[in-house]
Amino acid sequence: MVAVIASDHAARGSTLTLREVSHRFDLEGQPLPVLDRINLQVGRGEFVALLGPSGCGKSTLLRLVAGLDTPTAGSLVTDGREIEAPDPSRVVVFQDPTLYPWRTVWSNVALGLEARGLLRTHRGRIEDALRLVGLTGFANAYPHQLSGGMAQRAALARALVNDPKLLILDEPLGQLDSLTRIAMQAELVSLWQRSSFTALLVTHDVEEALLLAGRVIVLSHRPARIKAEVVNSQPYPRHRGDPHFVELRREVFEQLGLDEAW
Amino acid sequence: MVAALTAFWPDKPENDWTYTGGFAIACGALAVAIAVAAFAGVRFAAFQRLKRLFPWLFALALFLAAWEVVTAKLGLLPLPFFPPPQAIVEVVIDDWGRLVEGIFASARLLATGYLIGATVGFVTGVAIGWSRLVGYWIHPILRFVGPLPATAWLPLAFFVFPSSFSASIFLIALATGFPVTVLTWSGVAGVKSAYYDIARTLGATQRFLVLKVAIPAAMPHVFVGLFMGLGNSFAVLVVAEMLGVKAGLGWYLQWAQGWAAYANMYAALLLMAFLCSGLITLLFRLRDRLLSWQKGLVRW
Known part of the structure; x- marks a missing residue:
């Protein structure tokens, strides 16, 4: 899989630029602003985390990046092109794995290839993606037979099989137990390092953001504005107990207005 | 034991x-x-x-x-x-020609009507569930006409259609079509929007969304509709045969009663029971094949 991706794409990962992006919902006739003039620049192959209190509009921002919704104002550009509709080069892994219950793990992973008519030519990639997430033996299992962690791995494989240039992660580990979570965090980093797509992670877990991302964008309460940016240039794998890590974590908590409680 | x-x-x-x-x-x-x-x-x-x-x-x-x-x-x-009981056995042995003829006539009528009704109902249901425009036009018609028992159309159908056979097919199709349409529609309308989001981000076309997401997700509902439709179609079949069509088990039933040949009547009833339960079993088998993924998700 890694080799396939590497040879397919010399220039891996896409760039992403958000210019003055604002968005609001209509709630029973009342406009509800969720995003307030977000400006963000993400470089090729970067791992950026969006951190904010729950309900602040992080997931809305990701839906805009994915092209599932269009912003009320502002523009989103990837690789020089405006984002108008979903595109398989930008794949989302949602908080809920949402595997199709009527398909086996194998054909769930095959979904993207099937949708684009590539199943016949790129069949082998499914096996590769399953191996990458450690689900080789479960190709013929149905989703309800998987544990939460395995289902999320399958969802990850379903995303990776499309060889994304931008992987959008919407709290993908949010529903996992803490042990599985720690293991999956390490796996995500190594997947990102090997495949070097650009990654955009939404989370409300400070440690997770700092463990995985090179840059943590701290968002305010709704309507979300960018409050601060914390750069973590530590090499991987990072350790939660490392003094510099602890210092960064304190800094982020401070930005979130939780310094006293901490 | x-x-x-x-x-x-x-x-x-x-x-x-x-x-x-x-x-x-x-x-x-x-x-x-x-x-x-x-x-x-x-x-x-x-x-x-x-x-x-x-x-x-x-x-x-x-x-x-x-x-x-x-x-x-x-x-x-x-x-x-x-x-x-031996009188019924006697009837089956002596009058088997007419009974077999009746079974074939009934089966032909039922199969034609049911297949037409189920197909039309399924397609309509998907269309209503998928397209707002289609929903706007079809939904009120469905609301208004659907609850009317198909047998209420009987007098009208028998003089509008050229033959009692085609009229019966229409009635059976109508009786089957309504539950299939409503349940297919509610099945398609009830598909989680997250399923569509996933497919859309993976590059799915509208066609793919309908055929590979909406329809498979709606299948459990569709089958409920198919079962209800089958039940309805039996009722309409017998009524149509008793009142219009000059063949089939329903007609035989009526005819036997007219001659006070009660043994023949019981024989026809028995055969009808076999026919109906056989068809239901067949539909169950089909469901078990198509929806085997539900095992472990629901009580099977």
Whole structure:
């Protein structure tokens, strides 16, 4: 899989630029602003985390990046092109794995290839993606037979099989137990390092953001504005107990207005 | 249990022997066959599964015996209306030509009407569930016309359509189509929007969303509709055959009653029961094949 991706794409990962992006919902006739003039620049192959209190509009921002919704104002550009509709080069892994219950793990992973008519030519990639997430033996299992962690791995494989240039992660580990979570965090980093797509992670877990991302964008309460940016240039794998890590974590908590409680 | 059954079973033929030879012999043969199977069951695993049926077979034998006793033997029930079992066997043997003809006529009518109704209902349901425009136009019609029992159309259908056969097909299709449409529609409308989001981010076209996301996700609902439609279609079939079509089991039923041939009536009823339950079983098999992924998700 890694080799396939590497040879397919010399220039891996896409760039992403958000210019003055604002968005609001209509709630029973009342406009509800969720995003307030977000400006963000993400470089090729970067791992950026969006951190904010729950309900602040992080997931809305990701839906805009994915092209599932269009912003009320502002523009989103990837690789020089405006984002108008979903595109398989930008794949989302949602908080809920949402595997199709009527398909086996194998054909769930095959979904993207099937949708684009590539199943016949790129069949082998499914096996590769399953191996990458450690689900080789479960190709013929149905989703309800998987544990939460395995289902999320399958969802990850379903995303990776499309060889994304931008992987959008919407709290993908949010529903996992803490042990599985720690293991999956390490796996995500190594997947990102090997495949070097650009990654955009939404989370409300400070440690997770700092463990995985090179840059943590701290968002305010709704309507979300960018409050601060914390750069973590530590090499991987990072350790939660490392003094510099602890210092960064304190800094982020401070930005979130939780310094006293901490 | 097996031993007890074998001990009891051979008793019955003796009971019948004095009344109708053929019936008794058949019963005896069946009993012996089952007894042999019961003995064999001790040794062969293949017969072990039959064991589950033994209490039922036993009860059935008791019922037949009781029937035999109250009709042929003691004459407790008035005769033309309640013939003994051997009279029904006699009808099946003597009048099999007409009965088989009836089965084929009924099956042909039912199959045509049901398939048309199910197909049209399914397509309409998907269209309403998927397209707002189609929903806008079809939904009120469905609301207004759908709840009307299909049999209410009977008088109209019989003079609008060129033949009673095509009229009956229309009625059966109508009776099948309504539940299939409504349930397919509610199935498609109830698909989680997250399923569509996933497929859309993976590059799915509208066609893919309908065929590979909406329809498979709606299938459990569709099957509920198909079952309800099948039930409805039986009712309409019999009514149509009794009132218009000059063939089929429903017509035979009516005809037999007209001649006070009650044994023929029971025979037709029995065959109809076999036909209907056979078709339901068939549909269950189809569901089990298509929806096997639901095993473990719902009580199967």
